[in-house]
Amino acid sequence: MPLSSEQKSIVHVVDDDASMREALPDLFLSIGLETRTYSAAQDFLAAAIPDCPGCLIVDIRLPDMNGLDFQAQLSKLGVQLPVVMMTGYGDIPMSVRAMKHGAVDFLPKPFKDQDMLDAVLAAIERDRQRRAVDGDISKIRERFGTLTAREQQVMLLVTEGKMNKQVAGDLGISEITAKIHRGAAMRKMGARTLADLVRMADMIGPRQRP
Known part of the structure; x- marks a missing residue:
């Protein structure tokens, strides 16, 4: 055909x-x-x-x-x-x-x-x-580029399997602040679930990470 x-x-x-x-x-x-x-x-x-x-x-x-x-x-x-x-x-x-x-x-x-x-x-x-x-x-990397440096850090730690409390400890911020950054990252990335965010982090690849 x-x-x-x-x-x-x-x-x-x-x-x-x-x-x-x-x-x-x-x-x-x-x-x-x-x-x-x-x-x-x-x-x-x-x-x-x-x-x-x-x-x-x-x-x-x-x-x-x-x-x-x-x-x-x-x-x-x-x-x-x-x-x-x-x-x-x-x-x-x-x-x-x-x-x-x-x-x-x-x-x-x-x-x-x-x-x-x-x-x-x-x-x-x-x-x-x-x-x-x-x-x-390419689209995922463009979205990742719109995140602040802190939001990128939080996203990558969360997608490595760390809880909000662990993320907060690693970055020296409060747990509430970690949650706020996590929510902002999910919204900007267009991720509806944590699984979506993990998939996107895998697509970004290590060279794009801060």
Whole structure:
């Protein structure tokens, strides 16, 4: 089923085989996917990549680097697009290593059109889910930034399992003041329960903590 315009996704095909670069865009267009093609890894690495859901279809043996080296470059540049490897005869062991380094699937050549479509749709859905989680984390961090330094301290101590009295003792404040800061933190974070606040603290991560 073709994807709606609101669900625009791009498949990036990296393969030195011209026949693959010609055939795959037609296949993906049949389900409403835009395709961009590259004949070498460096062509992709030098390109401006739109910030939208998508995935990478990569031949594991490219003229300028193999799939494992390409994955390492992607990681170094912070490119998080899911990778589906295409492999030739005898490349299965390398494909297994590629999956251990983050590739989401591999397809031996020649492959069935439906197998490729299934792999691509699964990879794009994975990227959508990752983007949704990243968006949630960004919102939580923004809310955390609106808390005062004391409210942040109280929130993090509370979410470590400490009672108001313990929080007060740790910070050298009264228990009533600790409760006030806790209430303010929950309100600003949009947390209805302590469990919500704990989940948010986990999403913030240690690097965001004071």
